[in-house]
Amino acid sequence: MAKRIFNFNAGPSTLPLDVLKIVQNELLDYRGTGMSVMEISHRSPEFDEINESAMALTRELMGLDDKYHVMFLTGGASTQFALIPINFAADGKKGAYVDTGTWSTKAIKEANILGGAHLAGSSKDNEYRYIPKIADLDVPSDSAFLHITTNNTIKGTQWHETPEFAGVPLIADMSSDILSRQIDFGKYAMIYGGAQKNLGPSGTCLVVMHDDLLQKCKDGNPSMWDYRTHAAKKSLYNTPPSLTIYIVKLVLEWIKGQGGLAAVEKTNQSKKDIIYGLMDQYPDYFKGTAKKDSRSWMNITMRLPNEDLEKKLIADAKAAGFGGLKGHRSVGGIRVSLYNAMSLEGAQKVAAFMEEFKKVNS
Numbered sequence: 001m002a003k004r005i006f007n008f009n010a011g012p013s014t015l016p017l018d019v020l021k022i023v024q025n026e027l028l029d030y031r032g033t034g035m036s037v038m039e040i041s042h043r044s045p046e047f048d049e050i051n052e053s054a055m056a057l058t059r060e061l062m063g064l065d066d067k068y069h070v071m072f073l074t075g076g077a078s079t080q081f082a083l084i085p086i087n088f089a090a091d092g093k094k095g096a097y098v099d100t101g102t103w104s105t106k107a108i109k110e111a112n113i114l115g116g117a118h119l120a121g122s123s124k125d126n127e128y129r130y131i132p133k134i135a136d137l138d139v140p141s142d143s144a145f146l147h148i149t150t151n152n153t154i155k156g157t158q159w160h161e162t163p164e165f166a167g168v169p170l171i172a173d174m175s176s177d178i179l180s181r182q183i184d185f186g187k188y189a190m191i192y193g194g195a196q197k198n199l200g201p202s203g204t205c206l207v208v209m210h211d212d213l214l215q216k217c218k219d220g221n222p223s224m225w226d227y228r229t230h231a232a233k234k235s236l237y238n239t240p241p242s243l244t245i246y247i248v249k250l251v252l253e254w255i256k257g258q259g260g261l262a263a264v265e266k267t268n269q270s271k272k273d274i275i276y277g278l279m280d281q282y283p284d285y286f287k288g289t290a291k292k293d294s295r296s297w298m299n300i301t302m303r304l305p306n307e308d309l310e311k312k313l314i315a316d317a318k319a320a321g322f323g324g325l326k327g328h329r330s331v332g333g334i335r336v337s338l339y340n341a342m343s344l345e346g347a348q349k350v351a352a353f354m355e356e357f358k359k360v361n362s
């Protein structure tokens with residue numbers, strides 16, 4: 001039996017063990033084909049079933065109807081940063097962006113290369129420790145769209161309300177909290193996320209888009225850059241990342257098997273309560289970097305009293321079977337990522353480890 005650790009990596013990140021076992025079982029002979037999914041045609045009935053199921057499960061879990069197109073694209077979430085303005089920032093109309101840290105900043109950078117971005121709000125003034133208040137956002141009514149990053153993987157903040165501005169389509173980068181809780185996905189015109197945080201291995205970016213927004217794609221772009229190409233061909237215009245889509249499908253089935261988003265949300269809530277509970281008990285030792293009302297359920301960021309203690313905690317944790325607790329290189333500190341596939345047991349055990357570490361190293 002392989003030795004598995006509690007993997008708190010921020011992305012690529014831990015996958016459900018049940019899913020990995022299915023992949024292992026089906027690797028050499030996918031359902032009697034005598035081939036692995038990696039070796040079958042993306043035009044075969046077997047792959048067609050995988051692709052159709054993955055699209056249907058995405059809609060089912062999000063509670064969306066078939067007005068929404070589901071696409072599995074390549075180039076990661078980072079490519080969407082460019083494709084969004086390429087497709088929707090037409091006729092001098094700009095997108096409005098809320099800058100809540102590294103990934104939003106990168107999305108804005110691409111928009112600025114491609115016609116410009118309107119800054120609707122920002123938390124840069126306080127090192128991105130908070131999510132701006134919706135009432136304070138400046139979203140011109142003729143904006144091509146409003147773009148937000150629902151969970152800020154690096155800064156450890158998360159939107160807990162959905163901004164709605166009449167007539168302005170809402171686009172969200174949900175890379176690190178997609179399908180982690182119940183929200184009204186129907187309020188969004190476009191949702192996208194790199195699979196490698198909460199959906200599967202790296203290699204695809206899930207894009208969910210309402211048909212009304214799809215119809216607004218600008219003409220004249222190369223086929224691969226036009227969302228209409230991928231929606232019409234169900235992500236099969238060119239060869240898709242078939243192994244990744246297959247594993248995403250298994251993860252979606254796993255989420256459904258857990259009881260869907262209601263059940264997943266309940267577990268995720270318990271997990272984050274355990275870690276934030278510990279931090280609130282010892283606020284001078286585990287110093288949260290996010291403002292309380294903006295705390296992320298998925299990526300919990302903190303600093304210890306000094307960098308030597310942070311290094312020691314990371315090293316001791318690794319020796320004790322807890323991996324991936326190092327904060328992003330741009331911010332340092334400790335980051336506990338609690339994606340769907342991290343068990344409640346993992347959160348409990350790492351909290352117990354951290355409390356013991358504090359006792360011994362105070």
Ligand SMILES: *Cc1c(COP(=O)(O)O)cnc(C)c1O
Nearest residue numbers: 076077078103153173175176194
């Ligand atoms: C990881 C991440 C990205 C980048 O995703 P890629 O698939 O590597 O391009 C973008 N946005 C957020 C919020 C992320 O967490």
